[in-house]
Amino acid sequence: MExxxxxxxxxxxxxxxxxxxxxxxxxxxxxxxxxTSLIKTxxxxxxxxxxxxxxxxxxxxxxxxxxxxTLLEQHNGxxxxxxxxxxxxxxxxxxxxxxxxxxxxxAILNTFQCGSPVICIAIHESGKILAxxxxxQKLHLYNLMNLKRIALKKFHFNIxxxxxxxxxxxxxxxxxxxxxxxxxxxxxxxxxAHTIDFTAQITDSILNQDxxxxxxxxxxxxxxxxxxxxxxxxxxxxxFMAHQKRIKQLQLFDLNDQTYLASISSDGDIKIWDCLLYxxxxxxxxxxxxxxKPIYVIRTNQRLTCFxxxxxxxxxxDQEQEQTQVEKPNRVPIAKQIKKQLVNxxxxxxxxxxxxxxxQKKIQKKKPQYQVIKMNPILQSVLNxxxxxxxxxxxxxxxxxxxRVPTKYKATSWKPYSARDKSEDNLIxxxxxxxxxxxxSLQHQDxxxxxxxxxxxxxxxxxxxxxxxKVMYYLSRMTGPENASKSKKYREKExxxxxxxxxxxxxxxxxxxxxxxxx
Numbered sequence: 001m002e003x004x005x006x007x008x009x010x011x012x013x014x015x016x017x018x019x020x021x022x023x024x025x026x027x028x029x030x031x032x033x034x035x036t037s038l039i040k041t042x043x044x045x046x047x048x049x050x051x052x053x054x055x056x057x058x059x060x061x062x063x064x065x066x067x068x069x070t071l072l073e074q075h076n077g078x079x080x081x082x083x084x085x086x087x088x089x090x091x092x093x094x095x096x097x098x099x100x101x102x103x104x105x106x107a108i109l110n111t112f113q114c115g116s117p118v119i120c121i122a123i124h125e126s127g128k129i130l131a132x133x134x135x136x137q138k139l140h141l142y143n144l145m146n147l148k149r150i151a152l153k154k155f156h157f158n159i160x161x162x163x164x165x166x167x168x169x170x171x172x173x174x175x176x177x178x179x180x181x182x183x184x185x186x187x188x189x190x191x192x193a194h195t196i197d198f199t200a201q202i203t204d205s206i207l208n209q210d211x212x213x214x215x216x217x218x219x220x221x222x223x224x225x226x227x228x229x230x231x232x233x234x235x236x237x238x239x240f241m242a243h244q245k246r247i248k249q250l251q252l253f254d255l256n257d258q259t260y261l262a263s264i265s266s267d268g269d270i271k272i273w274d275c276l277l278y279x280x281x282x283x284x285x286x287x288x289x290x291x292x293k294p295i296y297v298i299r300t301n302q303r304l305t306c307f308x309x310x311x312x313x314x315x316x317x318d319q320e321q322e323q324t325q326v327e328k329p330n331r332v333p334i335a336k337q338i339k340k341q342l343v344n345x346x347x348x349x350x351x352x353x354x355x356x357x358x359x360q361k362k363i364q365k366k367k368p369q370y371q372v373i374k375m376n377p378i379l380q381s382v383l384n385x386x387x388x389x390x391x392x393x394x395x396x397x398x399x400x401x402x403x404r405v406p407t408k409y410k411a412t413s414w415k416p417y418s419a420r421d422k423s424e425d426n427l428i429x430x431x432x433x434x435x436x437x438x439x440x441s442l443q444h445q446d447x448x449x450x451x452x453x454x455x456x457x458x459x460x461x462x463x464x465x466x467x468x469x470k471v472m473y474y475l476s477r478m479t480g481p482e483n484a485s486k487s488k489k490y491r492e493k494e495x496x497x498x499x500x501x502x503x504x505x506x507x508x509x510x511x512x513x514x515x516x517x518x519x
Contacts, residue, residue: 004310006049008039010303023296043082044308052079070106074099081120085127092118098132110147114140122162133159163207177205194232204250215247238275240292253309264307270298
């Protein structure tokens with residue numbers, strides 16, 4: 001078991017202390033400036049700590065991880081009080097609003113408009129009724145089941161704190177803490193049934209079952225027993241001097257089946273008391289001053305304003321977690337083990353292979369895909385000839401899309417270089433225009449090669465006549481009109497010089513003029 005104490009100061013600092021269940025030693029958890037101005041109220045619900053003040057913000061901290069979780073910024077005035085019930089949070093401020101929040105989600109469920117600055121709020125144990133006291137001496141009661149106002153009452157005194165006096169979950173009386181008095185109001189008649197007077201100003205009050213614990217500005221603590229049977233009666237059981245200066249706040253906490261009282265004062269001391277053991281007995285003031293002493297004292301040397309106390313069992317849980325972590329070995333997945341081995345053994349080679357694969361993928365994407373087409377058998381025989389293969393590289397894509405022989409690969413180019421330059425054919429070739437020649441076959445073979453398509457003899461003769469007439473026309477344009485009337489042998493030689501190697505006749509030969517020619 002462990003006792004955590006969180007304290008706020010006038011300077012805006014937040015102090016955290018932890019005590020053993022034996023009250024043997026304390027440990028300072030943290031001390032840092034949490035606000036730019038004074039911290040007026042603190043509240044802890046489980047692992048979450050809420051602080052608010054004149055900064056008009058509510059800061060939420062995770063006590064276990066010691067991290068700021070969020071900021072609640074829905075108020076436009078000084079935060080006067082923070083209270084909670086189960087998973088819900090209630091915040092009151094001087095802007096006249098009381099906001100209802102849901103923990104962990106930090107979303108506003110409803111806003112209660114009170115009209116005047118709210119001084120204090122109180123929530124019934126059942127969580128069904130909310131009481132709000134405002135600066136204009138009014139009391140607002142809300143039904144939390146339907147979020148509607150059920151009562152509004154104005155009194156002739158200021159209300160600093162509210163307590164519910166209930167019996168069998170029915171509210172019979174309301175106890176109000178005022179300047180130097182405590183008023184007990186009957187809920188049926190809405191009138192003051194009993195008053196408790198004090199000489200000094202009351203600073204804080206706590207209602208514990210049938211007893212009321214009060215503190216005043218002189219540093220005194222009073223324990224008053226209330227009897228609510230037929231008539232309301234109050235009796236002071238214990239009275240002792242707790243601090244040398246004004247007591248700011250009181251709080252009760254349970255530890256080892258026993259209830260303790262904690263108090264803070266303007267002198268900067270935090271004290272823990274076991275005064276509830278003397279509640280069933282009556283002592284004189286002189287006897288109590290000698291007998292009653294604080295169990296533990298923490299001196300902060302700060303001007304304290306508010307605090308909250310909580311009892312946790314974190315230490316035992318942490319020890320169990322540490323034991324389990326020592327017992328369980330760290331298991332690494334097999335995939336991570338293999339990856340570590342590869343990286344540790346050959347990190348450079350592993351990276352190089354990955355780079356090479358990326359480069360290969362890029363090259364494959366950039367490679368053009370050429371379509372393979374079956375060529376004419378005559379043209380294929382010409383291209384496969386030994387003379388033709390000397391200068392032309394054997395690449396399919398050069399002749400895949402066209403069935404034309406480039407003009408630079410003519411029959412005259414197959415002669416030796418020196419003889420070709422001295423020959424007359426070379427001179428004539430330089431003068432004549434360059435003609436593009438195609439070589440289709442008369443006997444066409446299908447891709448399957450199953451049959452051949454033959455032409456009739458008449459069609460062959462007609463083809464020859466057309467070719468000769470065309471050749472004569474081209475020769476007349478290439479060599480001049482004087483050569484057009486020459487003998488047949490001379491014409492045949494001229495035509496033979498135009499043929500590709502391996503072609504012995506001009507059967508099936510046809511010419512095409514270049515683009516400038518009109519015919």
